[in-house]
Amino acid sequence: MTDFETRFLEARKAYIASRFPNLNSMQLQAVLATEGPLLILAGAGSGKTTVLIHRVFNLLKYGRASDSDLLPTGADEAMLQEILDRGPMADEYAALYPVAPWHVLAITFTNKAAGELKNRLGAMLGEQAADVWACTFHSACVRMLRRDADRLGFTADFTIYDTSDSLSLIKHILKDFELDEKYYIPRAVLNEISHLKGESHWPDEVLAEARAGGDRHRIKVAEIYKEYMHRLTLSDSMDFDDLLLYTVTLLDEHEDVRLYWQNRFPYILIDEYQDTNPLQYRFSELLAGGRKNICVVGDDDQSIYKFRGATIENILTFENHYPSCRTIRLEQNYRSTGHILEAANAVIRNNTSRKGKELWTQHEEGELIELTIADNEHDEAQIVASVMMANYGRGENWKDHAVLYRKNAQSNSLEYALKRHGIPYRIVGGTRFFDRAEVKDILSYMCVVSAPTDDLRLERIINVPARGIGNKSVQTALEIAHDQNVSLFEIVSHADQYEELTRSAPRMRLFANLIRDLKAFAEVNPPDALFDEIIEKTGYIRALEEKNTAEDTGRIENVREVKTSILTYIKESGDSTLSGFLANVALYTDLDNYDSEQDAVTLMTMHSSKGLEFPHVFLIGMEETMFPSMQAIGEPEEMEEERRLCYVAITRAMKTLHLLAARQRMIFGRTSSNRVSRFVDEIPEEHIKKNAPKSYGYWESSRFSAYSEPRPKSSHSFQTAASPTGSSIRPAAAKKDVSPVPVPTFALGDNVKHKAFGEGVIVKMTPMGNDSLIEISFQSVGNKKLMLRAAAQYMVKI
């Protein structure tokens, strides 16, 4: 290499590096290493997404320049000088084969992460960003499959089964096979099938092996698996795992397809690599092809999805699979305080089989982690509410608080406490909006219109709203369909040809015509119009209106909300095909709806919290059998996964971390008590402050009750607090701004009667934001502090 060349390359690299002044040296390395396999071990809060964004930026702007010895054609002293001077022309001379945006594929696990990636890319790159494929494994697969579905025996409009669809299909099959759900638990069978698919095992192979082995249970599961696949194929449907399984098949067996996608994506980035399963590994391997420009980002310590087939091996052995791989560790944490980070490090250190990473930070030690032992789960929730109110009083936002728990069921007591105090909250997870029965009904109509061969969904709606086609008739029709190996719709359309069906034949014919009309309608109209047509022609909403119960009003709202989501989809994606919308629905999760702008406390499982961060985090239920969970105790591997989950949970916290445990707790109506979680013991004492029991069990006695200034604050959107009994529909998914709560007309000194607490007098009012904190002295229950807006709904002046 000539002296000029060396000088040129050095100058070029230095120039490009200078374009990323905000990155630390490790981050910079990760951004500049564009060529060949790259493993980025990114600790929690180490600026992983930032690296990803800048990496894409570097690729699009400078191509391979930062990682290549190639000189641009005609490189001369003038160019070198330009780069050394870093003048406005430098960009042009520094670039080497800039990558076109559509040549970059960035895979994430959640739509939310993909969305965030897109947004941040958009902010940095402008319009170009739109052409980068930033999506989840599943949506990437859908897009690939739509193109070549016919090669696999599907139509381009194949539908996607979500988990509950799959589950009911399994139940049907169990019934047909006359297997007892007690021994073949549908959920478990589905899990087994999912794991088999995750390791690329097809039914025939599994069945053969099971038969050779002779284990009855395994044989039955294999048979169920085979039948399950068969019926999915008949319905022109795929489940979540199929999306990957078939895409891998497609890439594996069709060289032209494989080459097409390999050429399409010379640069591949995969986020959360520790959560990939073997099938996803194969997918990325096939795409990376010979070029091997594959960059994976992950953290073995944050692998928490082993239960659904993810294998840590993928990340642990990446270096073996790709011998030329470079590995970069990002260990500087920009998120948490010293105490929090030390606690996380201390906990995770107890795991074996790690790549080994120690997070460090330049931040201060910060506040001590607080551990509080509550009397029971209500007390626990109460304490959480109290601390949050105190923080709010000091000027913190509700949205800066998150409560994390091991399992969804734990949210109940919290919801109750937050509701009573009028603290706005939002639950992530639990029942998805699209899982509500009425919503599924409407979507099932749309699915059937899209694919009438979809027996499962057809069965769901054939008599909804009631149109006189009883279950008996449907089952008979299903049997006939089965015998003839055709779809249910086929039989229903010609019901009058079968004696067994003569009674309901006229109604079946009517129904078949309805579907046919709707299908014809859908061919020339967009999905939102189809929605209207379905509502109109089926009388779905009318049927609900006639019942006219309180619950049905909510259901009607949910049904209407479906239209909003259709319109949103069309607007955001620019796609107005029915199958596009339906696929989007199936791949949608609650987290996607998570809008961090709304000022509300976040409640979610530790699992869903991965990738997020909050200034103030509360971990509740820190007791043995809750966390670590019952089934992990005594299972070393499971225990390690629980510990990683704990690590994830702790590292969500930026400024303060509260750990809570309850002395006793109701579990299936029975009280039980367990000692504090081992994970708490694993945190060195110097990072923890243990609150004496009862020290602030109730709001009033708290040293946190230091309220200060009322603070100027723009509008809050408050949740509609549902009925005080708590028998509410979860306010989780439907994103709607609730009608403004009328300005409460209570004043200091008023005598009031509260639904839950009885009579009392307002002794204190402190304006806070556009709400007020009021203190009421109740006759029977003593003093209570409440948020006025929420309390006003349960209170009258007397």
Place this chain on the structure above:
DNA sequence: CGCACCACAATTTTT
């Protein structure tokens, strides 16, 4: 055929 009630079961995490 549709609805209501009762008994029973099951409790982890989710793309």
Place this chain on the structure above:
DNA sequence: TTGTGGTGCG
């Protein structure tokens, strides 16, 4: 405690 599924009655 909640939800689901089955049964029995109108």
